[in-house]
Amino acid sequence: MQQLLTQKDIMFRRFQIQKYRAEGMVPTVTMMITVDVTHLLELRAIANRNNQSSTHITITHLVTKAVADALKNYPLLFSFFTSKDIIENNELVISIPVEVEQHVEYIALHHPDRKSLGSIAKETTEELDKIRSGNGAFLKTLKRLMENPRGSDLDPMEFCRQHLGNFPISNFGSFHVDSGSIAIAQPIISGICIGSVKPSTYMQSGQWREAKVLPLTISFDHRPVDGAYAGKFLNSVKKLLECPERLFENN
Numbered sequence: 001m002q003q004l005l006t007q008k009d010i011m012f013r014r015f016q017i018q019k020y021r022a023e024g025m026v027p028t029v030t031m032m033i034t035v036d037v038t039h040l041l042e043l044r045a046i047a048n049r050n051n052q053s054s055t056h057i058t059i060t061h062l063v064t065k066a067v068a069d070a071l072k073n074y075p076l077l078f079s080f081f082t083s084k085d086i087i088e089n090n091e092l093v094i095s096i097p098v099e100v101e102q103h104v105e106y107i108a109l110h111h112p113d114r115k116s117l118g119s120i121a122k123e124t125t126e127e128l129d130k131i132r133s134g135n136g137a138f139l140k141t142l143k144r145l146m147e148n149p150r151g152s153d154l155d156p157m158e159f160c161r162q163h164l165g166n167f168p169i170s171n172f173g174s175f176h177v178d179s180g181s182i183a184i185a186q187p188i189i190s191g192i193c194i195g196s197v198k199p200s201t202y203m204q205s206g207q208w209r210e211a212k213v214l215p216l217t218i219s220f221d222h223r224p225v226d227g228a229y230a231g232k233f234l235n236s237v238k239k240l241l242e243c244p245e246r247l248f249e250n251n
Contacts, residue, residue, distance in 0.1 A: 005102050008134075011142060012103035020185050026081075026221040030181040033234045037197060037214045040244040047248060053122070060171045061121040063194050063216070064094055065247050066240040067169060068112035068120075074233040078167040080157050080187035081224045087157060087187070095165025095191075096124060098131055099174075105131050106138045108165045116250045138163060157187050167191055179215040190220035190230065192237075214241070 005013070040062060048056045071078055071092055080087040096107040107127045112120055130136050141163045145154075160166050168191035172180040179195035195215035201208055216237065220230050240247060 008139070009102040011146070012105065015142060016104070020183055024185040026184050026186060027223060028181075028184045028219050029222045029227065029230070030217055030219045031227065031230055031234060032179060032181075032215055032217040033238050034200075035214045035216060035238045035241045036211045037241060038211045040241050040247075041197070041212060043244055043248055047117075055118075055122050055125045057117060057121050059173065059194060059197065059214070060096065060169070061117060061124065062241065062244070062247060063171075063192065063237075064096070064109065064112060064124070064169055065115075065117045065120055066237050066244075067167070067192055068092060068094060068115075069240055069247075070233055070236040071167065072113055073236065074229065076225060076229065077190045077220070077233060079189055079224070080160070080166065081189050081221055082187060083223075086224050089161065089166050091161065092167060093161060093165040095160075095168040097168065097170050098128060098136075100131055100136075105136050106164055107131070107136075108138070108163055117247055160187065169194065173197065173214075179217060181217045181219045184219050184221055186221075188221075189224055190218060193217040193219065 037059075044057050044062065051057075075088060076086065078092050079089055091111060092113050094109040094112050096109065097104045098107060107124050109120065109124060115123070127137065131139070166188065168182060168188065170182050170191070171194040173194050173196035176196060178198070180193050182191050182193045184191060193216070195217070197212050197214050200211050200213040202211065203209070216234065218230050218234050
């Protein structure tokens with residue numbers, strides 16, 4: 001097996017093993033909601049046609065923007081939990097895993113709640129290009145930690161704040177997977193999994209409606225967060241994506 005992996009693949013897999021060590025895993029609950037993204041995709045197509053740059057808006061960008069805006073009212077979801085205490089984070093940092101070669105690297109998007117959709121798309125696309133060329137910020141961080149073992153003693157919460165993020169968003173739909181859920185390990189409290197856009201037909205006001213729908217699944221540590229809090233957040237994200245004009249403001 002290792003003959004198929006590069007040294008970089010092995011380094012990141014060792015990080016994953018450490019990140020998801022058994023003693024750090026949490027009692028996780030998942031909840032899924034289906035979002036009608038028909039109008040959202042229409043607005044995205046218009047925005048991409050009118051875009052003068054080479055950066056195109058993706059489903060991940062749109063969900064990231066909606067999640068960041070919704071999280072302003074649900075700060076518990078991007079806080080940390082130590083098994084005893086909830087540690088509030090003053091800054092939202094979205095973590096977006098990216099497949100490259102035979103491993104996963106991460107984009108850490110700081111303050112997405114203060115950024116426009118266009119800025120989110122530009123920043124994540126630029127970092128994705130760096131990752132694919134072997135110059136990603138997270139790769140550089142891991143290399144520095146390997147060169148300086150003392151740096152590996154960095155507090156896990158501070159490591160997440162600086163380099164990894166405090167709310168993960170993973171797009172399983174990019175692998176043509178219908179839906180899924182992500183694993184949660186301390187100190188992270190919750191995260192979102194994006195599924196695949198699918199055509200659907202449903203009844204609305206007595207009439208059949210054709211639509212394109214997107215499943216979103218939230219995973220959360222059930223000790224600091226209850227289902228009502230997580231469910232209200234998930235419905236806030238749904239509302240933003242189904243009435244998406246606000247997401248495109250100042251784009």
